[in-house]
Amino acid sequence: MEHAAPMPPPPAVRARLPALTTVVCAALIAAGLAAALSSSYFLMLMTFAAIYVLAAMGLNLLTGYAGIVSVAHGALICVGSYACAIATVRLGWSFWPAAALSAAVGMGFSALLGLPALRLSSWYFVLITIAFSLSVTAMINDLRALTGGYGGIVGIPPPALFGLPLEGFALLALVAAATALLWWAMRNLLHSRVGWALQSIREGDVRAQANGVSTARLRLFAFAFSGAIAGLAGAFFASAKTVVTPEDFSFDFSIFFLFVVVLGGGARLAGPLLGVAAFYVLPELLGSLKEYRMIAYGVGLLAFSVLLPEGLAGALAAIDERRAQRARLAPAADGAAAVQAQPAPAVAGMAVDVRELVKDFGGVRALDGVSVNVRPGHIHAIVGPNGSGKTTLLNLISGFYRPTSGAVDLGGVPAHTHGPTDIARLGVQRTFQTPRLMGELSVLDNVRFGGYVRERASGLELALRLPRALHESRAFDAEAMRLLATVGLAARAHERAALLPHGQQRLVEIARALLGRPRLLLLDEPAAGLSLGELDELGALMRAIRGTGITLVMVEHHIELVADIADTVTVLDRGRVLAEGTPQQVFADPAVIAAYTGGSA
């Protein structure tokens, strides 16, 4: 396994046709701009379309990427619009500070709304956002002194640049430029540890926490970000309309953005653009459908959510992928640079001291006074029949469970009071029985996500591609490639992770864990599903990992592998330690043999 593997060039280097998504988006933008130049009606339509794309991109981060469904986006745009209108008309501010205020207000409301959602199931949040949307429209009618009641606020000025008011096409150009800038920044951010972490919390917190992601902070970020974008879009909306009234922000307006994001394709950058083109611009052009629009939207939303959850952008991407797979059959001749396989630099391994650990689930005692001691830099195996508490023990060490009683010390630090995120930050990485990779991302990106706790560049640096972010990104890419070479998968670095067989996904998980430079590595049945040849390679890999100083604790059924590489073994049976010692001692123990051959110990 420790041989040099050829590094395939990233797909972008290969000369090939541009992606279908790119072509469609470019065509839509060009057609939109051309139409806007042709008549004032189209100019108006395209200006609002651009504002909606901007707003929907904010919601896409929250709903598409982080998986938190919100019906409050329209209401946040409403709040932003009124903030801008009040600041410019009532207080006489110019547009730019007013727009900044709009973004801040949108961000504040969104974060406030998000607070309860940090701990709760996502459907709570949907209903809270529905209640919020209804409250906002109601309040605007009521706060007449501030909002002008039903009459609204009239005379919002256009933005000005160097004293020149940006109206008509110039306003469209400004919104389009803002949208393009956001597109670029989001593209950078989403292809970084922040984006991977967001996508990783979408399908449960477990993987993200094991990687040291503070899920509450990340969710709060998603709320704040989408709220700020909504507020900013609201400022543009107010300026383009010059009048804001409560009627503009019906409940349907809030639902509309959910449509656009879900139908356009959640968690895809192009989704909002495609969504707005198909579900706003097109119906506007087909004006006669207006009366039945909400019914058609409802049916479309239902059909898409059941049949095509990836949305329009997902459908285009699927076509692209089929094409790319065909292209992959052709040999990639150019530039196969060699990548040096290298496990990791030397580290000081972490001692594990588990004392008298007890864990109850309801009335069932899964662990009953288990003590395990692992010396730094050793490979320790936990074996035992099914249901003996092995994985429970691993979950207790990595902080996913709190012990009923007993203690866990990791490297001399009491750890049993900490959650998984904190423990990951102590330098503990783990893999799962069922590999938890993000199937939509490339193998390389999955490994890169393992470096989450080590990367220092902030979200802002990542979004704007500032020097430190670029530098870090290159360094981590190279390190991830070396680790992939170590597990023998460098050649598949740019494939979608879901395409790999189960055994190889497990190896990718090990590479991901290693990128976190752990001092303790916990492996849950690493050998399950591997072929005989792969087993030998796994053994060699584990020795190499031990060679760097990392402490390895693994749950494993494969007795030969354990006997071959483990320094010490603990045998669990029905929640108790049956035997411990070197593999030779343990596997000669009559009680162990009895437990394994089905007799009672």
Added chain:
Amino acid sequence: MLLEDLLALLATGVTMGAIYAMVAVSFNVAYKPTNVFNMAQGELVMLGAMFAWGLMTQSALPWLVGAALALAAVAAIGLFEERVAVAALLRKPSHHHGWIISTLAFSIIVLNVADHVYGTDPQPVPPVPGATLDTLQWGALTFSTQQVAVVLIAVASIALVEWVYRRTLVGKAVRAVAEDRDAARLNGISPARLTMTSFAIAAAYAALTGVVAAPLLLASTSIGLTLLVKGFMALAIGGVGSNWGALAAGILLGCVESLGSVSLTPDYRQVLLLAVVLLVLLVRPFGLFGRPGLREV
């Protein structure tokens, strides 16, 4: 404030609270075996009210016949929803929250079709047999017998739901499925059939809520969204899964809302209720009577 006024407000609050609690219980019935929170439940209540208007006021059918037909029709719609919007998504674990969107979509369809069919005007619906909307004076307390009927029906129906869960085989099967879908299947319970049954019964219960609430609220297509939100609030404060908790929370909400009407416009009351819910959820994320850890990944 006079004692009479205070008591009248409290009577309204308790009645509204009972209605909110019934909406919350209908959520619970559908939620229990599926962990799906049906976003269309409010519109199903609305359909119950509109059907009652059509059958009892327009077609002049006797109350019991009209109510039975309305419940049956809405139950069929609930079953249809389960088939098209929920069943397929429950089978796909990767999109395990897809039902949020699909049931929301279903509710949008129901609402907008109803708007086209019925228009948006509020319509009268006759009260429960034996009850009237006329106000009675009982010492300092003013109320109508329809209000009494709503509270009694709410309490009785919640008691019945609890009895079914605790005492009958079907109820125990639902609890088993809620606990562990796969283990229940191994014991010969069909989660799919139970899911369908629960959705149909939850829809019928929502329709019943609409039928008994409509004489007080008037039947209109706009009541669904309001009741969805209020029912959710009762559920969130009471704790998901707790039916008596929903009743207590519903009455609490109803009274806060009703007493708030003295000095606040309806719009401010809405904000006040939202603030109460957010506060409760911040302090006790699983409500006053709920228990944490309903589902871990």
